[in-house]
Amino acid sequence: MRPFTYERAASPAAAIAAVTATPGAKFIAGGTNLLDLMKFEIETPTHLVDVRSLPLATIEDTEEGGLRIGALVTNTDLASHPRVKRDYGVLSRAIVAGATGQLRNKASVGGNLLQRNRCPYFYNTAVPCNKREPGSGCSAIGGVSRSLAVIGTSELCIAQNPGDMAVALRVLDARIEAMNAAGKTRTIPIAEFFRLPDFTPAVEFALRPGELITAVTLPPPIGGSHHYHKVRDRASYAFAIVSVAAVLHEDGTGRVAFGGVAPRPWRVERAEAELPQGSEAVVAAAFDGAKPTQDNAFKIPLAERALALVIAEGRG
Amino acid sequence: MSESPKLSASSGLASASIAEAPAPTSPHPSSRSSIPHSSVSLRVNGTRYALTLDTRTSLLDALREHLHLTGTKKGCDHGHCGACTVLVNGTRINACLSLAAMHDADEILTIEGLGTPDDLHPMQAAFLRHDAFQCGYCTPGQICSAVAILDEIERGVPSHATGDLTARMEASHSELRERMSGNICRCGAYSNIQAAIAEIVGGAA
Numbered sequence: 001m002r003p004f005t006y007e008r009a010a011s012p013a014a015a016i017a018a019v020t021a022t023p024g025a026k027f028i029a030g031g032t033n034l035l036d037l038m039k040f041e042i043e044t045p046t047h048l049v050d051v052r053s054l055p056l057a058t059i060e061d062t063e064e065g066g067l068r069i070g071a072l073v074t075n076t077d078l079a080s081h082p083r084v085k086r087d088y089g090v091l092s093r094a095i096v097a098g099a100t101g102q103l104r105n106k107a108s109v110g111g112n113l114l115q116r117n118r119c120p121y122f123y124n125t126a127v128p129c130n131k132r133e134p135g136s137g138c139s140a141i142g143g144v145s146r147s148l149a150v151i152g153t154s155e156l157c158i159a160q161n162p163g164d165m166a167v168a169l170r171v172l173d174a175r176i177e178a179m180n181a182a183g184k185t186r187t188i189p190i191a192e193f194f195r196l197p198d199f200t201p202a203v204e205f206a207l208r209p210g211e212l213i214t215a216v217t218l219p220p221p222i223g224g225s226h227h228y229h230k231v232r233d234r235a236s237y238a239f240a241i242v243s244v245a246a247v248l249h250e251d252g253t254g255r256v257a258f259g260g261v262a263p264r265p266w267r268v269e270r271a272e273a274e275l276p277q278g279s280e281a282v283v284a285a286a287f288d289g290a291k292p293t294q295d296n297a298f299k300i301p302l303a304e305r306a307l308a309l310v311i312a313e314g315r316g
Numbered sequence: 317m318s319e320s321p322k323l324s325a326s327s328g329l330a331s332a333s334i335a336e337a338p339a340p341t342s343p344h345p346s347s348r349s350s351i352p353h354s355s356v357s358l359r360v361n362g363t364r365y366a367l368t369l370d371t372r373t374s375l376l377d378a379l380r381e382h383l384h385l386t387g388t389k390k391g392c393d394h395g396h397c398g399a400c401t402v403l404v405n406g407t408r409i410n411a412c413l414s415l416a417a418m419h420d421a422d423e424i425l426t427i428e429g430l431g432t433p434d435d436l437h438p439m440q441a442a443f444l445r446h447d448a449f450q451c452g453y454c455t456p457g458q459i460c461s462a463v464a465i466l467d468e469i470e471r472g473v474p475s476h477a478t479g480d481l482t483a484r485m486e487a488s489h490s491e492l493r494e495r496m497s498g499n500i501c502r503c504g505a506y507s508n509i510q511a512a513i514a515e516i517v518g519g520a521a
């Protein structure tokens with residue numbers, strides 16, 4: 001690990017000022033992704049600004065009847081919150097489908113959203129990777145790509161977003177609040193938060209340099225039955241090969257997003273309108289234009305079966 | 317090597333009294349002056365230690381290499397295996413994926429603080445009774461996790477094995493297995509680990 005200086009921020013403004021003023025500085029929250037990547041020298045910050053003492057760890061009701069979740073709320077506390085369990089079950093389920101109890105106790109909401117991808121070549125500093133070293137090339141194209149994305153990819157990168165929580169936040173139409181050095185807060189809809197690789201695969205998020213995530217907000221509950229089905233290589237404790245987050249209503253309508261298949265949680269509103277027609281119609285529309293590799297083409301039929309299972313579960 | 321701190325015999329949780337222990341600092345501070353250090357006050361098993369550490373020092377390395385509390389093990393150093401599980405302010409985390417500097421003023425409990433050979437924690441005793449280990453390397457982490465998951469169930473923290481999210485959580489076999497999935501055992505002692513925890517659950521019910 002490269003040497004770095006460390007400070008604990010006293011206020012959000014001070015944290016943002018410190019990161020903005022110091023070249024190579026980064027925020028650290030739980031550290032479960034950042035420190036892992038620093039050990040591999042994939043991330044090499046020169047200065048860490050610890051944000052965990054900031055007053056951003058509460059979950060509050062909003063005036064409209066939704067929830068405002070502080071960026072430093074742990075994954076465990078979010079999944080365990082009575083209102084989340086009752087009104088946003090898909091979120092609790094997605095969170096506990098990810099990582100382990102130890103990691104979820106440490107991981108924060110903000111850090112979870114900003115976790116980097118799990119492409120094996122991104123982790124292997126001996127080989128080219130456009131995300132790690134822009135312009136060096138993509139080792140996954142023509143390489144081992146079983147776990148990677150089938151849609152939303154580009155000629156420069158085919159990595160998938162590995163997160164579980166974000167897939168649930170996508171079906172719930174969450175919004176991300178971020179504060180900048182001028183003290184201004186802007187709100188980013190989750191649909192726009194994760195960038196597709198296009199020509200700049202190293203730019204993964206809509207967050208600007210120095211911006212601090214302060215909260216994630218959820219609109220009022222939409223009812224329905226809540227589902228998160230994760231297909232992975234082991235029964236527990238593995239990243240998704242395919243996951244399905246869904247909220248289903250009795251009339252057969254609902255919302256659905258797929259994880260593990262694209263550089264962002266993959267929700268296509270036009271596809272979810274097909275829900276009353278069944279899983280095949282939804283998946284055909286959601287994956288229209290997909291460019292899977294030979295290794296990962298299986299993900300599309302797998303997504304269809306996972307959704308079929310969820311729909312059956314929804315019917316009880 | 318850094319100087320060994322004198323561990324008070326009363327550092328177990330039951331008899332926790334906050335004592336100032338000598339601060340084992342970096343042995344050659346001058347030769348490393350270009351490497352950033354930070355001062356950290358760690359409260360481990362009821363004893364407070366003032367340390368000056370390279371900022372890169374993980375909580376795990378601080379415990380093992382600086383405080384010589386070697387009960388907490390390093391398996392993967394990347395959050396995968398759970399050998400480094402300790403309790404911080406009552407919740408379990410992987411000590412390898414945390415910086416010591418991030419734990420200034422936190423209350424840390426390691427396997428050494430959970431119980432002693434003369435005064436075993438009930439979970440430690442259950443692991444012994446059920447022969448819940450072979451080489452023993454994963455065991456401190458398994459025991460710390462086992463103690464923590466019972467508290468998590470009590471507090472209504474859901475898991476992937478939970479049926480009704482809003483009902484009272486049960487310490488069923490599938491719940492225990494799922495919740496222990498972050499602790500890998502290369503010797504495959506899982507069934508006895510499961511039996512040891514189940515015995516404590518049964519006894520508590």
Ligand SMILES: Cc1cc2nc3c(=O)[nH]c(=O)nc-3n(C[C@H](O)[C@H](O)[C@H](O)COP(=O)(O)OP(=O)(O)OC[C@H]3O[C@@H](n4cnc5c(N)ncnc54)[C@H](O)[C@@H]3O)c2cc1C
Pocket residue numbers: 026027028029030031032033034035036051071072097098099100103106107108109110111112113114115162163164165211212213214237238239240394395396
């Ligand atoms: C072994 C292992 C298995 C895992 N399995 C899964 C899994 O199955 N599913 C899954 O979804 N995830 C999984 N994860 C990833 C885990 O969810 C993330 O590591 C965690 O959520 C990151 O949160 P953190 O608070 O620790 O982030 P950190 O590591 O602290 O930060 C991550 C990034 O976010 C930035 N950051 C943090 N907070 C803020 C903020 N408020 N504003 C702006 N920037 C910020 C940091 O600068 C850093 O770049 C796994 C991780 C490990 C180690």
Ligand code: SF4
Pocket residue numbers: 117119120121122128129130131132137138139140141148156157158159201
């Ligand atoms: S798929 Fe993306 S992350 Fe993987 S090697 Fe190619 S550029 Fe890197």
Ligand code: FES
Pocket residue numbers: 389390391392393394395396397398399400401410411412413
């Ligand atoms: S050593 Fe920390 S999880 Fe393996």
Ligand code: FES
Pocket residue numbers: 448449450451452453454455500501502503504505
């Ligand atoms: S007892 Fe040997 S690794 Fe678990």
